[in-house]
Amino acid sequence: MAFPITEIILKDVRPFFYQAFYLYLYLGSIAFVWYMHAIYFKENTLKQIIKTQKKDSKPGFIKKQKSHPIRYGSFYLRLGAIAFGIGSMVYSGLEFGQYFELKKNVECHSNILQAITPATRMVLTLVQVNFIFLNNKDFELDRHRTIARFGLMHMIATNLCEWLNVLVEETKHEINHLGNHTSDHTNASMTKKGGDIMGSLVTSASPFLFPCTIEYSLICAVILFEMWKKVKTVKIKNKQNKEHDKNATSVHKDEKITQHYNFSPLNNNPNNSNHYIIDCSNTYRGLFAGIMVIVLTIISLMFFVLAKEGGTSEIKKVAEFEVSIVELILYIITTIVVVVAMFQMRALKYDKKIGVDGRFGIGLDNTLLLVAQTGMFIYCMFSIIGYYFNMDNSPPIELLAEIFSFIQTCLQTMFVLDGWSRKCRNMKQAKNKPGRELITFLIVANMAMWIINTLEKNRAEFRQIHLKFFGDWTWTIITHITMPLAIFYRFHSTICLVEIWRSAYQFKATQRNSLFSLI
Known part of the structure; x- marks a missing residue:
């Protein structure tokens, strides 16, 4: 909150001076997700090697365990979050294009971070969507508890900071649009933006796109917090683990039966269990x-x-x-x-x-x-x-x-x-x-x-x-x-x-x- 608000209320602070902080947030989140992907591929490769080496071993020597990835939120929530993520990326893309017009104006005090930060935010949106909503892999976060807790909490903070940043920026745009703001510093910078093509486009599209960023950040922050809580509470006692696995398996079976067999007047054939009829x-x-x-x-x-x-x-x-x-x-x-x-x-x-x-x-x-x-x-x-x-x-x-x-x-x-x-x-x-x-x-x-x-x-x-x-x-x-x-x-x-x-x-x-x- 301090960084974006300081730029508005103080005339001596140059615009975009705080972009490096958000770049640190985005890069830290991207690094954590890539690390978890690397760990997954490493462990998956080792499993494949062990499976190949023991291919001719006695039956039952290797106990196969089926692990079902946990889904956070319903299918419709994940679909909506992807749509909001697309709106957020469009918003970031417009900010990225705005840099190339602002850099021509010396009085706007633009810098290269103004282009790098929204571009990195777009990459983070793609990586985060893949990590939370689209990935079918079970990353087994509980096996890397310290890194998982730190990384997930960093991503939660990143989404909340992004929420506050967009909130402050769009409030500034709206006040300037109303034309009654008395701050010369804010009016001058926003007028320069408004005179350009990309600046006008950002001003026109932001009322519809900035809610997408806020809603996307809210969904991601809550889901990541649920993931963090799960990592925090695993492996307390063996008895609790067995009970948890039993409940999770029961829930999975119930969901599977419910999805693949909907007993209704339109689907009353017990042998027809491989089709989903709405x-x-x-x-x-x-x-x-x-x-x-x-x-x-x-x-x-x-x-x-x-x-x-x-x-x-x-x-x-x-x-x-x-x-x-x-x-x-x-x-x-x-x-x-x-x-x-x-x-x-x-x-x-x-x-x-x-x-x-x-x-x-x-x-x-x-x-x-x-x-x-x-x-x-x-x-x-x-x-x-x-x-x-x-x-x-x-x-x-x-x-x-x-x-x-x-x-x-x-x-x-x-x-x-x-x-x-x-x-x-x-x-x-x-x-x-x-x-x-x-x-x-x-x-x-x-x-x-x-x-x-x-x-x-x-x-x-x-x-x-x-x-x-x-x-x-x-x-x-x-x-x-x-x-x-x-x-x-x-x-x-x-x-x-x-x-x-x-x-x-x-x-x-x-x-x-x-x-x-x-x-």
Whole structure:
């Protein structure tokens, strides 16, 4: 925090003086990942040599042990993190290209680190995605505990520092964009940037790309912390290790059976266990209702954008009022749907899941959801306070929209935490799938709210009343801290709801045998 903030508040500090610190963070993380790859390839080569030498030995001399790599987070979370990583790399690429325009201007005080640092960040993003999300190898971090703990904690710190750096930089860009900042040093440097092609491109694209960097850093930091905790707690007692392996094997078998055999009216052949069939029954009405919501949302946002670009001040106020009405309707409808879905899914069995460490808990995906909800809480509370003290100048619709946004997120998070562990009790529930249509609607509705937050609400100037009440600096900082988390909340809510939609109506092996006996 000290390095990027110092550059803003002090005129005597040259721009980009702190780039070497971030270069150290990136290179340290890359070196750790490459070291773990080297260790893996070395051990794998030794195993192949031993296997070749003992090829003619007696049967059973070599005990084969199957090790299944641990997956942190659901498939949809990993897929989303890869998408955010791509956005982060695009953001870094624009900063890299900006250097070649700034170096022509002597007054900008650019240096070669301004090009090397974003290029190294792009390499780190690729390496980190491969290490966390795409790699099928089991690195056996517990066999190199000291190095693994240090390296993982360094990567966690790197992601958090990157989060803070981007947060400060984009807050500075937004304040300069508003045109009310009084610092000559900041205005001068940003004006020089804005006059160039790449500088203008960075300014235009950053409101959409910088949340990707923040969300990507958040996911990576949490997952790396889960990996660090696992390294920290292994090999305490042999008895605990055996129990842990037993639980992990049981979880793996259950997941395998669940994925490869989905007992439903569309897949009732017990011999057909090598195919994965997605049962989409009891979803169509919720899907079409959600599609209507997302279409109306996009239409309202198009009107808002056109009014903002070419309309008068009165038309702009009407456009903001119209978006607030759409938000209020969305929050009220989704609140009702969440409550009804809670009552419909009460009949399902509550079967708490076991985590990757063999223990019961809320899980990585739910932890990320709770972290992201803090952004929703902070933004909603500041917005409610701002509207309350300006009720004479703002319509009550906007205040109600923020209140219902707060209520909706609370209820939806409770619904996800409960529905995450729900399973069908009997054949009737597997056929009727109570609550599945409502979950389908919530999936698409959260996508619509994600679009609103991404395209409009992540800009400080979206709420002119709050700009005047809190001030440019304060409201811009609040927006840039909370809205990336709020955007991620909507994205990750969709992931969690999809996981509930997929897993809540499936059977395990013990249930499958009893059902066949009934048939």
